[in-house]
Amino acid sequence: MRYEQRGDLHLGPLWLDAHLPPALAPWLRETFGIEAYSAAYLGLRDAEDAAIFAQAREAGAVIVSKDADFLERVVRLGPPPRLIYLTCGNTSKAALKILFERQFEQIAILLESGEAVVEVSG
Template identity: 40%
Template structure:
């Protein structure tokens, strides 16, 4: 599964997740820095990405418009880049199963309680 990270997430995640999610991208490297949510949505749909975000915007959009693209919503608060990378890596099997599902459009990943 190719992930398109929301601009609110670090572009460094692309490199940190390359082994588990090759061909993933960040708007910064695609020339989409500062692009609207609609532009990001359309790009993800046209290029086969799932959007990863911790904002509610894409989560709400998938309810209204439906997939594609699929949305992975991170309910994690102010987690740092390395913590987000570790969280996504630990959920890689679940993310792959989500990618194969024809019915699911939203996957919620929460930070484990302390």
């Protein structure tokens, strides 16, 4: 299933935290036509959450994470960065792909409408 990207879609780059499969980033780029980068690609694989948050804030990025620490930081400090908060537990790359295929349009709508946190469950 290929997502038909709208020309006016402006989410900001998605930064996948180190606990997500790095191969998910190129798949997100190819499937949805958006910027998406793994923590490893960004040189942040071993970085502390505070450093990732600060750099994502500077870049206007959207963090994709299962880590409740990022949720706490966005709630406490406000966006940017915004957060796609995955509450699906430990799951495979294939299951994450299905999750995004099913929910990406709604995720994009919520982020574009200004939501700071979009919770995605499986």
